[in-house]
Amino acid sequence: MLTQSEQSDTILRDAMERSGQRFTAQRAAVFRFLHATDIHPTADEVYRTVRADLPGISLGTVYKSLETLVGCGLARKLAGGNGSARYDGRMDPHYHARCLECGRLRDVPGPVNPESVVDVPVVMDGFAVTELRLEVVGYCDGCRPD
Ligand SMILES: [Zn+2]
Ligand SMILES: [Zn+2]
Known part of the structure; x- marks a missing residue:
């Protein structure tokens, strides 16, 4: 049995390979969180959660990782009510x-x-x-x- 994190990593690894991009610890952490949650977080909310595992990560890296996931079809970007975009890992x-x-x-x-x-x-x-x-x-x- 794979854990949920391992499942997320497998999905991400496949998608990165298909689109010729690198599997990185940062992208993996962002996707693990997004894949497991249904709160439709903003980039800032993702940043605050992922930072607990990867203290060196920046908000800019989180934002770019989220855009990479959207570009690979692993996440959707949703317009938020107050101007801040929210992200959905449910496709x-x-x-x-x-x-x-x-x-x-x-x-x-x-x-x-x-x-x-x-x-x-x-x-x-x-x-x-x-x-x-x-x-x-x-x-x-x-x-x-x-
Ligand atoms: Zn409310
Ligand atoms: Zn949703």
């Missing part, structure tokens, strides 16, 4: 619920069915649609006004 189609107050994202459980929302190719004539993103907005438990 299967799913919707997000975003808190209007703190900007945190949560995964919406249940299936994704774009056809039930809108007939995109008809309304977007002359536009090459690659994906439909639906976002639920509201207030998380910590921010909900009583």
Whole structure:
């Protein structure tokens, strides 16, 4: 049995090999965290966590590692509510619920069915649609006004 960290490292190693990039301790630490969490962290949140294992890592390196993961199809970059991008290590189609107050994202459980929302190719004539993103907005438990 592989541990979750070993699984993450194997996935990253394969992706780095495919795209001709190097497997580094920094990229591995960033991906291990992102792959295991569902909090959709900002680069800063990733930095603060990964720094515990790799004290020498810089925010700039974390940011570049995240962009490398996005470029290799191992992570997605999501626009945050307050200008800071958030990162998602979950690649299967799913919707997000975003808190209007703190900007945190949560995964919406249940299936994704774009056809039930809108007939995109008809309304977007002359536009090459690659994906439909639906976002639920509201207030998380910590921010909900009583
Ligand atoms: Zn909130
Ligand atoms: Zn997600």
